Amino acid sequence: MASRLPLRPPWGWAWCPAPLCPPGCPPSRGLCGAHLPAALLRTRPFVGGQWMPADQALTFDLAQARATFPVLSPGTGAHLARVSDCGAAEARAAVTAAWQARPAWHRASAQERSRLLRRWFDLMIQNKDDLAKIITAENGKPLKEAHGEVLYAAQFLEWFSEEARRIYGDIISTPAQNRRNLVLKQPVGVAAIITPWNFPSAMITRKVGAALAAGCTVVVKPAEDTPLSALALAELASQAGIPAGVFNVIPCSRPKAKEVGEALCTHPLVAKISFTGSTATGKILLRYAADSVKKVSMELGGLAPFIVFDSADVDQAVAGALAAKFRNSGQTCVCPNHFLVQKGIHDAFVGKLSGAMKAQLRVGSGFDEATTQGPLINEKAVEKVEKHVRDALSKGATLVTGGKRHESGGNFYEPTVLSDVSTDMLCSREETFGPLAPVIKFDTEEEALAIANAADVGLAGYFYSQDPAQIWRVAEQLEVGMVGVNEGLLSAVECPFGGVKQSGLGREGSKYGLDEYLEVKYVCYGGL
Numbered sequence: 001m002a003s004r005l006p007l008r009p010p011w012g013w014a015w016c017p018a019p020l021c022p023p024g025c026p027p028s029r030g031l032c033g034a035h036l037p038a039a040l041l042r043t044r045p046f047v048g049g050q051w052m053p054a055d056q057a058l059t060f061d062l063a064q065a066r067a068t069f070p071v072l073s074p075g076t077g078a079h080l081a082r083v084s085d086c087g088a089a090e091a092r093a094a095v096t097a098a099w100q101a102r103p104a105w106h107r108a109s110a111q112e113r114s115r116l117l118r119r120w121f122d123l124m125i126q127n128k129d130d131l132a133k134i135i136t137a138e139n140g141k142p143l144k145e146a147h148g149e150v151l152y153a154a155q156f157l158e159w160f161s162e163e164a165r166r167i168y169g170d171i172i173s174t175p176a177q178n179r180r181n182l183v184l185k186q187p188v189g190v191a192a193i194i195t196p197w198n199f200p201s202a203m204i205t206r207k208v209g210a211a212l213a214a215g216c217t218v219v220v221k222p223a224e225d226t227p228l229s230a231l232a233l234a235e236l237a238s239q240a241g242i243p244a245g246v247f248n249v250i251p252c253s254r255p256k257a258k259e260v261g262e263a264l265c266t267h268p269l270v271a272k273i274s275f276t277g278s279t280a281t282g283k284i285l286l287r288y289a290a291d292s293v294k295k296v297s298m299e300l301g302g303l304a305p306f307i308v309f310d311s312a313d314v315d316q317a318v319a320g321a322l323a324a325k326f327r328n329s330g331q332t333c334v335c336p337n338h339f340l341v342q343k344g345i346h347d348a349f350v351g352k353l354s355g356a357m358k359a360q361l362r363v364g365s366g367f368d369e370a371t372t373q374g375p376l377i378n379e380k381a382v383e384k385v386e387k388h389v390r391d392a393l394s395k396g397a398t399l400v401t402g403g404k405r406h407e408s409g410g411n412f413y414e415p416t417v418l419s420d421v422s423t424d425m426l427c428s429r430e431e432t433f434g435p436l437a438p439v440i441k442f443d444t445e446e447e448a449l450a451i452a453n454a455a456d457v458g459l460a461g462y463f464y465s466q467d468p469a470q471i472w473r474v475a476e477q478l479e480v481g482m483v484g485v486n487e488g489l490l491s492a493v494e495c496p497f498g499g500v501k502q503s504g505l506g507r508e509g510s511k512y513g514l515d516e517y518l519e520v521k522y523v524c525y526g527g528l
């Protein structure tokens with residue numbers, strides 16, 4: 001069948017490369033929906049260990065569960081799959097399932113929880129190619145990056161399978177002879193977890209690994225753009241033997257997100273809300289949490305500064321800038337939003353950065369091996385980049401490279417550098433979340449810190465300097481949760497991820513990540 005089509009249609013897109021592509025299979029810049037890895041392709045909610053609506057014992061509205069929404073390829077707009085569009089009823093059914101599974105999961109030994117998380121990790125690694133294809137299909141990121149995400153995501157399960165066995169309480173020196181004072185760490189309870197599309201797999205395992213290790217059970221509402229990765233994880237959790245009801249996934253469309261979010265985050269049986277996404281949505285969920293005083297973790301938006309001081313090694317700074325800025329086409333919350341470059345090194349940095357971008361960045365299908373820059377997630381995301389570029393140019397910025405939609409059309413945008421950028425431009429004040437590198441020239445360290453710290457968010461910050469005293473000063477004074485010093489890639493499962501100011505509350509990954517799912521209980525044992 002595939003032979004009926006030329007390898008590349010006239011406009012340069014590849015047809016679906018599956019060997020037996022059926023007639024009507026759309027040009028797709030990669031796998032079409034019909035050829036997503038069938039073994040992991042699931043489209044229904046996973047609740048109480050069942051793919052709803054298979055379990056008749058669960059009470060939910062069948063008609064609603066049959067409603068579906070399309071998952072689109074960001075590269076072509078092609079339909080990849082139709083997924084159940086859950087509503088409040090499914091959200092409540094999932095919370096009930098998680099609540100029922102909670103006592104047994106809590107009582108299971110730490111070793112047992114650890115073993116099951118480890119098995120889940122092993123299955124992710126065994127299925128890494130299929131998981132990566134699903135990520136590339138629904139998110140658009142290049143397959144190589146998708147593989148990186150799968151490994152990163154799996155490592156959270158591995159890390160927390162190890163941490164599950166290292167949850168310690170305390171014994172406190174007694175203030176009275178006839179008493180002993182103890183501290184127990186206990187699971188918080190049912191956690192509602194709401195995740196974004198930019199890391200469809202890792203943002204789930206970073207939360208769920210910690211929650212399950214601590215003895216909590218969870219309901220995950222994945223982003224509407226990328227539910228297939230979440231459902232594939234549910235299939236592997238089931239194969240790993242994670243007990244029914246411990247890990248539940250309820251996908252829904254954007255129009256249903258409010259209803260599902262509200263049902264989860266106001267439910268009396270939910271004790272914890274963990275969210276990654278925009279600051280605006282985080283504030284809505286915080287209001288829900290306030291009414292019933294739920295514990296919260298919020299990983300919200302950033303406005304990461306990338307500062308290059310005169311003392312920096314310019315080639316090292318350019319390499320770090322490329323790695324930090326253009327991963328996932330600029331759609332990570334720790335991507336530098338703007339570059340602050342000291343006047344002595346400014347011209348060299350801008351020249352070398354734009355040269356490196358032209359030499360190293362390739363826009364195209366995530367399934368093409370040469371591609372480094374996939375499409376943005378949707379039209380709205382492209383429009384935001386366009387708006388920021390237009391605004392900057394109208395206020396006096398200079399276009400160094402890029403500056404428009406890529407010739408492929410659709411959601412593809414050219415990697416772009418603007419110089420002569422000032423702090424009143426939108427691209428300096430709002431998160432662009434796309435492949436735009438605006439450069440602001442500065443004179444002094446104080447000036448750079450003042451610009452960087454003016455933001456009301458503070459997730460990541462980067463700076464390049466070879467001056468040890470300056471390195472300490474700036475690392476301590478940057479108002480962010482994570483600092484990259486002469487380094488553009490800072491995430492690691494062993495290290496705490498999170499922000500200050502309006503970038504969020506709490507930390508994920510690392511030894512601190514478990515605390516978000518544990519209560520500290522003081523026991524005063526008297527009458528001795």
Ligand code: NAD
Nearest residue numbers: 195196197222223257258261277278281299300301302333
């Ligand atoms: P978003 O807030 O629009 O969506 C995130 C999730 O929230 C999705 O699942 C969405 O369906 C859901 N949602 C939206 N409105 C809701 C509502 N009213 N009630 C309940 N759920 C609702 O954000 P996005 O566009 O998916 O992601 C981009 C943003 O996320 C950026 O600002 C980025 O910085 C941030 N982000 C932060 C981190 C981090 O770790 N700090 C990581 C990734 C993304």
